[in-house]
Amino acid sequence: MSATATRARRRPVMFAAAVATATALGAAALATAPGAAAASVPLTGYELSWGIKESYRNYVTGPYTKGTFTVTDGASQADGNGVFTFTGGQGTYDSTHHTLHLAFKGTLVAESPVHGFKRVLSDFQYDSATGVLTADLTADDGPTQQDVPFAKVAAPTGSDMSGLATTLTTEAGTFLGSPSYAGAAGDPLSVVKEQGTTSPSPSPSESDTTSPEPTSSTEPTSSPTSSASPSESETGNPSSPKPGDSASQSAKPTASASPSASTAPAPSKGDIADGRLTWGVKESFRGYVVGPVARGLIRASDGASQASGNGTFTFADATGTYDTEAGTLSAAFKGSVNFKGHQGEGGGYGLDLTLDNVRAALDGGSGKLTADVTSLGEKSPNVVLADLKGASTKLTAKNDVITVNDVTATLTEAGAKAFGGFYDKGAALDPVNLSVALTAGAELPSGNGTSGGGSGTGGAGTSGGTGGIGGTGSTTGGTGSTTGGIGGSMAATGSNVPVGALGAAAAATVAAGAGVFYALRRRRDTQA
Structure with missing residues (x-):
C-alpha cells in the first residue's frame, strides 16, 4: 500500500496547526495562504498509538485463551499487555481543507493455539477527513483484505490529536470474533510526532498512549435472544x-394459608x-x-x-x-x-x-x-x-x-x-x-x-x-x-x-x- 495514497472524500476539520508544525517544506506558508495553488504537502515522522480495546487484549492473553500478541515491522506494545504503537507515519496534508492522511508501519498478530485462531493487522491508515482508521486484515490462512474500515475516530480539537475517541466498526467486530464489538467504544487513539524529529511538535505524555480505565460501556454486550x-x-x-x-x-406459592397466618x-x-x-x-x-x-x-x-x-x-x-x-x-x-x-x-x-x-x-x-x-x-x-x-x-x-x-x-x-x-x-x-x-x-x-x-x-x-x-x-x-x-x-x-x-x-x-x-x-x- 502506498503511504502517500489520498482519499477522494473530504470534510473540513480545523487542525491546520497540527501539521503546519510538522514539515519544513512550506506547509506553514500554504496554511496561511488558502488561495495557494498547491494544496497537498508531504508529511513524515508520525506515530499512532492505539490499544484496539482493552477487554479484547485481556481476552487474547487471558488464562482461558492463553494467546499472545506479536508486533513486528516497526510496531511495538507497551508493557503490561498495553497499547500498540505504529511508527513511520507519512502521508499528506491538505492545506485547503486542513485535513491529513497518514499511513503507518507495523504488523500486529493476535494468536491463540488453544482456540486455534490467528489474526493479522497491518498498514494502519488514518484519514482525518473521513474520520476513519483502516487496516489490512488477514484471518487465519485466508486472503488479506486491504483498507478495511476498522474504527471511526472522533475529530481532533485544534492541533491536539491525542486521546481521540474511537468506535469499532461492524467489520472490526466480525474480524475480532464478536459482533457485539460492532459499534462498541474502542480504546482512545493518539497521533503524535515521533520522538527525535526536527520539526517542533508536542510530545505525547505517558497518559496519551495508555488506555484510560474503560467504563462499563466498553465491555462487549448483546441483548439476549x-x-x-x-x-x-x-x-x-x-x-x-x-x-x-x-x-x-x-x-x-399456592399453598393454602392457615387461619393464624391471615390474622396475625x-x-x-x-x-x-x-x-x-x-x-x-x-x-x-x-x-x-x-x-x-x-x-x-x-x-x-x-x-x-x-x-x-x-x-x-x-x-x-x-x-x-x-x-x-x-x-x-x-x-x-x-x-x-x-x-x-x-x-x-x-x-x-x-x-x-x-x-x-x-x-x-x-x-x-x-x-x-x-x-x-x-x-x-x-x-x-x-x-x-x-x-x-x-x-x-x-x-x-x-x-x-x-x-x-x-x-x-x-x-x-x-x-x-x-x-x-x-x-x-x-x-x-x-x-x-x-x-x-x-x-x-x-x-x-x-x-x-x-x-x-x-x-x-x-x-x-x-x-x-x-x-x-x-x-x-x-x-x-x-x-x-x-x-x-x-x-x-x-x-x-x-x-x-x-x-x-x-x-x-x-x-x-x-x-x-x-x-x-x-x-x-x-x-x-x-x-x-
Whole structure:
C-alpha cells in the first residue's frame, strides 16, 4: 500500500496547526495562504498509538485463551499487555481543507493455539477527513483484505490529536470474533510526532498512549435472544429435570394459608419459612457459554431453574433467619447451576463450572453473596462471590414476605480468584432479586424476574447467536456456525482442538463479558 495514497472524500476539520508544525517544506506558508495553488504537502515522522480495546487484549492473553500478541515491522506494545504503537507515519496534508492522511508501519498478530485462531493487522491508515482508521486484515490462512474500515475516530480539537475517541466498526467486530464489538467504544487513539524529529511538535505524555480505565460501556454486550431461542427445557432436551427439581418452588406459592397466618402478622425476627433468589451470574457469560466460542450448555438442577431464552436462574426453598428491626437477613437456597464449554476431542470440557449452596446475607442494605464453586472437579466452599448493595437500608415485610429486588452485585477479590482472575475485583455482575416468606402460609410473589420454570439445559449456540467473547448466543442446541465476514469469527476456531485441564482458570469466564467478552484493567505478570 502506498503511504502517500489520498482519499477522494473530504470534510473540513480545523487542525491546520497540527501539521503546519510538522514539515519544513512550506506547509506553514500554504496554511496561511488558502488561495495557494498547491494544496497537498508531504508529511513524515508520525506515530499512532492505539490499544484496539482493552477487554479484547485481556481476552487474547487471558488464562482461558492463553494467546499472545506479536508486533513486528516497526510496531511495538507497551508493557503490561498495553497499547500498540505504529511508527513511520507519512502521508499528506491538505492545506485547503486542513485535513491529513497518514499511513503507518507495523504488523500486529493476535494468536491463540488453544482456540486455534490467528489474526493479522497491518498498514494502519488514518484519514482525518473521513474520520476513519483502516487496516489490512488477514484471518487465519485466508486472503488479506486491504483498507478495511476498522474504527471511526472522533475529530481532533485544534492541533491536539491525542486521546481521540474511537468506535469499532461492524467489520472490526466480525474480524475480532464478536459482533457485539460492532459499534462498541474502542480504546482512545493518539497521533503524535515521533520522538527525535526536527520539526517542533508536542510530545505525547505517558497518559496519551495508555488506555484510560474503560467504563462499563466498553465491555462487549448483546441483548439476549430470548424471543428466538428458548431454553432446551422447553424444547424437549433429553436432560429432563429430575423429580423434585422445581416442584417445591411451584407448589409453595399456592399453598393454602392457615387461619393464624391471615390474622396475625409475623414477628419482627425469626426463622425464614421459604424463599427464592433470582440471579443471572452475568448475562454476557451465559451467552458466551452457549455461543459459538465455547459451544457449551448450561444445566440448572436440584431445585434451581433457568428462565427461557437463556435467562436468569432461580434458587428455591430458602432457609435462614431475619430481623426486620435490625435490618438483617441471612438465607440459604437450594439449587445447582453447571456451565460446560470448550469440549475437547476426548469428550471432556475445558470449562466445567458449578455453583451451588447459594447464600445471601444483608445487613443495613449491604451484604454478601456466597456459593460453593466447583471447577473441573475441584471444589472451593464458601466463596464470597459478590458484594451486595440494596436500594434501602431497611427490610420491610408485606403480607409476611420480605422482597428486595435489583440488588447490585459486584465481584469480590475472592470471587475473582475463584473464577480464574478473568475479571478484576469490582466488575459488575447481574443484579439479585430476593424474596423470603416469614410464615408457612405466606405467598411469595410470582416470577421474581424470571419466566418459565423447572430445570433445563441451554444448548450449544447456533449461527443465530452473537459469537465471540462477551456475545450472547442461542440456546436452541446444535453446533455454532462460523461463517460470515472476514475469514469468519474468532469464535469459529478451535472447536476441535483439545482444550485440556485449565484448573481454576477454566472458570474465569463466569464473569466474562465476551465477551467479551466484557473491560478490564490489569497487568498480567504471566504475560511479561
